[in-house]
Amino acid sequence: MIAALRTWTDQLLGRGAAAITVPIFDGALKPNQILEQAETFAELEEPEDLATDGRSLFVADGACVLRYDGGAATTVAQVDRRITGLAVLSRGGLAVALDGTELRVIGGPHDGRNWTGVAGKPLNAANAICATADGRLLVTDGSQTQPCHRWCHDLMSLGRSGRLLELDLTDGSAREIVDGLVYAFGAVSAGKDVWVCESWAHRVVAYGEGKWGLPIVSRLPCYPSRLAPAANGGYWLTAFTCRTQLVEFVLRQKAYRTRMMKEIDPRYWIAPALTSGNTFLEPLQGAHLKMRGIHKPWAPPRSYGLVMRLSRDGQIQYSLHSRVDGKNHGVVGAVECQGTLFVLAKGRRRILKLPVAELERSLRP
Amino acid sequence: MTGAIVELRKATKKYAGVPAIEDIDFALLPGEIHTLVGENGAGKSTLTKVMAGVVSLTSGQMFIEGREVRPETPVQALHLGIAMVFQETSLVPTMTVAQNLFLGQERFFNRLRGIYIAAQQFLQSLQFDVDPTATVSLLGAAKKQMVEIARAVLHKAKVIIFDEPTASLTPEEKKYFFDLIFNLKARGVSVIFISHALEEALLVSDRITVLRDGKLVVTDHKENFDRARIVQAMVGRDMSQTLYGRRKTAMRPAGKRVLSIENLRMAAMVKNNSLSVFAGQITGVFGLVGSGRTETFKVAAGVIKRDIMYGGEVLLHDKPVRYLVPAPAVRDGIVYVTEDRKVEGFFETKSIADNIYLGLLAKLRGQRKLVSKREATEVGEQLIKRLSIRAIGKDVKAIELSGGNQQKLVIAKSLVQEPDVIIFDEPTRGVDVNAITEIHQLINRLADEGKAVVVISSYLPEVMALSDRILVCRMGKVVEEFSALEATEEKIMYAAIH
Numbered sequence: 001m002i003a004a005l006r007t008w009t010d011q012l013l014g015r016g017a018a019a020i021t022v023p024i025f026d027g028a029l030k031p032n033q034i035l036e037q038a039e040t041f042a043e044l045e046e047p048e049d050l051a052t053d054g055r056s057l058f059v060a061d062g063a064c065v066l067r068y069d070g071g072a073a074t075t076v077a078q079v080d081r082r083i084t085g086l087a088v089l090s091r092g093g094l095a096v097a098l099d100g101t102e103l104r105v106i107g108g109p110h111d112g113r114n115w116t117g118v119a120g121k122p123l124n125a126a127n128a129i130c131a132t133a134d135g136r137l138l139v140t141d142g143s144q145t146q147p148c149h150r151w152c153h154d155l156m157s158l159g160r161s162g163r164l165l166e167l168d169l170t171d172g173s174a175r176e177i178v179d180g181l182v183y184a185f186g187a188v189s190a191g192k193d194v195w196v197c198e199s200w201a202h203r204v205v206a207y208g209e210g211k212w213g214l215p216i217v218s219r220l221p222c223y224p225s226r227l228a229p230a231a232n233g234g235y236w237l238t239a240f241t242c243r244t245q246l247v248e249f250v251l252r253q254k255a256y257r258t259r260m261m262k263e264i265d266p267r268y269w270i271a272p273a274l275t276s277g278n279t280f281l282e283p284l285q286g287a288h289l290k291m292r293g294i295h296k297p298w299a300p301p302r303s304y305g306l307v308m309r310l311s312r313d314g315q316i317q318y319s320l321h322s323r324v325d326g327k328n329h330g331v332v333g334a335v336e337c338q339g340t341l342f343v344l345a346k347g348r349r350r351i352l353k354l355p356v357a358e359l360e361r362s363l364r365p
Numbered sequence: 366m367t368g369a370i371v372e373l374r375k376a377t378k379k380y381a382g383v384p385a386i387e388d389i390d391f392a393l394l395p396g397e398i399h400t401l402v403g404e405n406g407a408g409k410s411t412l413t414k415v416m417a418g419v420v421s422l423t424s425g426q427m428f429i430e431g432r433e434v435r436p437e438t439p440v441q442a443l444h445l446g447i448a449m450v451f452q453e454t455s456l457v458p459t460m461t462v463a464q465n466l467f468l469g470q471e472r473f474f475n476r477l478r479g480i481y482i483a484a485q486q487f488l489q490s491l492q493f494d495v496d497p498t499a500t501v502s503l504l505g506a507a508k509k510q511m512v513e514i515a516r517a518v519l520h521k522a523k524v525i526i527f528d529e530p531t532a533s534l535t536p537e538e539k540k541y542f543f544d545l546i547f548n549l550k551a552r553g554v555s556v557i558f559i560s561h562a563l564e565e566a567l568l569v570s571d572r573i574t575v576l577r578d579g580k581l582v583v584t585d586h587k588e589n590f591d592r593a594r595i596v597q598a599m600v601g602r603d604m605s606q607t608l609y610g611r612r613k614t615a616m617r618p619a620g621k622r623v624l625s626i627e628n629l630r631m632a633a634m635v636k637n638n639s640l641s642v643f644a645g646q647i648t649g650v651f652g653l654v655g656s657g658r659t660e661t662f663k664v665a666a667g668v669i670k671r672d673i674m675y676g677g678e679v680l681l682h683d684k685p686v687r688y689l690v691p692a693p694a695v696r697d698g699i700v701y702v703t704e705d706r707k708v709e710g711f712f713e714t715k716s717i718a719d720n721i722y723l724g725l726l727a728k729l730r731g732q733r734k735l736v737s738k739r740e741a742t743e744v745g746e747q748l749i750k751r752l753s754i755r756a757i758g759k760d761v762k763a764i765e766l767s768g769g770n771q772q773k774l775v776i777a778k779s780l781v782q783e784p785d786v787i788i789f790d791e792p793t794r795g796v797d798v799n800a801i802t803e804i805h806q807l808i809n810r811l812a813d814e815g816k817a818v819v820v821i822s823s824y825l826p827e828v829m830a831l832s833d834r835i836l837v838c839r840m841g842k843v844v845e846e847f848s849a850l851e852a853t854e855e856k857i858m859y860a861a862i863h
Contacts, residue, residue: 019627019675020628020675022639024641026846027641218683317618
């Protein structure tokens with residue numbers, strides 16, 4: 001009764017869960033133009049994920065896996081379906097997620113091993129793979145109800161069916177570490193723990209001994225995507241778009257959302273996107289305001305590009321941005337390889353490269 | 366200056382020995398619009414208050430049309446032809462417009478209808494569209510300004526001083542206000558206009574005077590100014606080279622986010638403001654008067670309340686909090702060190718030790734059933750030593766301390782509460798140079814110990830000398846963030862004004 005009254009008063013007064021607030025990009029998240037000004041390494045048809053073995057860069061592009069040694073690309077694997085997640089295995093070979101519904105090992109000592117379901121539930125939206133040094137695969141299955149490409153439907157229907165899975169390459173066993181995640185997208189092995197991104201909850205949480213769902217980074221002003229280890233310790237965390245008060249408002253309006261999802265083309269929803277500004281029919285980013293002599297977007301951003309450098313304990317140390325007026329949006333992956341940070345801006349179908357030493361020198365306080 | 370309607374020579378005004386204005390030579394010509402610009406505390410208000418008889422000069426001379434005068438009260442100044450329109454209007458809100466116009470000029474037999482007719486005719490002659498029978502409290506800001514101006518003209522003022530007249534006006538109202546100013550000028554009235562908005566100064570003035578640290582920096586015709594020259598004149602101080610001369614060469618890395626403010630709203634003062642405060646860092650907050658910086662942090666500390674509906678969120682350690690009074694905020698680890706220490710900071714008739722102990726009791730809530738004199742003495746002695754509060758003894762009353770030691774007492778009262786977040790609002794206002802150095806050392810020490818420290822200051826060199834990151838507020842929200850290494854006075858002032 002009290003809880004119901006509380007909910008009612010919160011909705012009336014715009015407080016608690018009904019407070020439509022969004023954290024600000026400040027401190028280590030202070031916007032810059034580094035991602036926007038980064039050198040373009042490659043432009044591809046359907047890039048989906050990045051991985052590295054420490055020497056070369058591997059890119060999942062449609063149904064192919066490309067390997068870049070220097071600037072030249074070689075196709076190292078071709079599969080029958082779209083690849084939605086990619087990892088390079090420590091003992092050779094690749095692990096790929098096929099259309100989100102199957103995990104398959106290509107090459108190496110475990111060539112041909114595959115999984116289509118874990119803990120009695122089929123894989124539905126496997127979107128990121130992390131290969132650990134001890135021969136395990138950490139896999140995030142984003143949603144049990146929507147496939148990978150319908151991630152926005154999952155957000156708009158307030159999906160809460162993501163899973164973190166652990167697969168053993170040696171014996172083929174698999175277990176579900178946790179389910180009910182608010183869109184699981186990206187995981188990394190952090191010592192004895194596993195860190196996993198919950199995109200719609202705007203946080204990274206840890207699972208391990210004594211840390212069950214412990215928030216490592218929380219209340220992010222963005223929707224986090226994949227995690228990757230950094231060479232000098234710590235991690236790279238990417239975010240494919242940022243939060244806005246308008247979208248937060250829409251997420252609290254069930255009737256509106258339901259009708260929008262039913263009647264309007266998903267491209268024109270009031271929802272985050274990997275890219276924007278492609279057509280005047282898009283609901284946002286139409287207006288500008290001149291402040292301090294600079295044209296600033298008046299409308300809330302629909303797409304954004306962001307990479308965050310995390311310390312070993314999950315503290316954000318600095319960040320790289322492609323702001324609302326930029327193009328390198330929809331960042332879904334970043335890997336560090338031989339002193340270079342490669343960033344996948346899926347919204348622009350582009351891989352960017354940035355020298356890590358220079359980033360550390362100029363951005364680390 | 367020959368032909369000046371008002372002239373000040375070597376004008377100095379000191380408060381408790383500290384000069385607010387010093388050796389100022391100022392002249393106002395007949396029928397000119399003269400704008401005064403400068404940072405907060407530059408001496409603009411004091412200079413105009415001297416002319417309007419609100420305060421008297423400590424030394425120096427004042428002339429009106431060549432005759433030396435010394436107005437002691439606003440009424441005397443008004444009789445000499447000088448009227449001042451304050452930022453907060455001085456009208457009686459429950460009276461009608463006509464009653465306010467003729468306030469103090471009532472005859473023995475007053476006929477309400479008569480003053481309404483007189484007021485109507487007078488307002489029409491000024492082309493002011495204000496109903497004389499309307500109650501003042503129901504008028505908008507612009508109309509109130511009109512009534513104030515009409516009252517000044519009615520008193521045959523030859524000089525009208527406006528203190529930040531446009532701060533509360535909408536763009537349409539501003540345009541109307543400027544028309545009124547030009548109308549006054551056409552009638553031969555001289556206008557002194559205080560403004561933080563440089564565009565306004567450049568738009569309406571005939572001449573501009575820039576004040577800095579209580580001294581007149583430059584007076585010139587507006588054609589000889591541009592924004593850059595005004596900002597340079599406002600901030601380029603020599604004094605900063607002594608106390609705040611050294612620039613930061615390194616900044617502390619941010620620790621965990623301790624306090625977050627998201628989309629905060631509080632009446633017209635705070636508009637959708639968002640910011641974060643991190644552990645182990647000093648977050649400097651700069652903004653001109655009315656920028657909403659103090660109100661934002663007062664809401665966070667429970668001193669004032671945010672809007673009831675859709676007031677935004679305040680998060681302490683990522684958990685939403687809503688304080689209606691400061692006590693629970695203190696218990697949770699947020700303390701606010703007030704800018705007005707005499708009114709809000711301490712009990713002036715209580716001893717240093719008692720004041721500090723009261724701070725501790727506020728933190729402990731009901732845990733102390735009985736007040737322990739011994740504990741009060743111990744805690745007092747500890748903090749007096751830690752903060753180097755200089756007094757004859759710990760039983761000295763707070764009122765008997767110097768300004769600097771009073772400020773240290775206010776800080777001690779907060780530190781005894783062992784906070785995680787300490788918000789200093791104007792920590793060195795009215796404090797002598799030695800105490801400033803000690804307070805700055807203390808603030809730095811707190812940040813080094815890992816506390817999240819916020820320093821709100823109107824004094825740019827102080828913000829720059831202390832802060833690891835600087836947030837600039839304007840019109841109720843943070844508009845810019847600078848790291849200590851990239852900030853310059855010009856950049857900060859530019860962000861605060863534009």
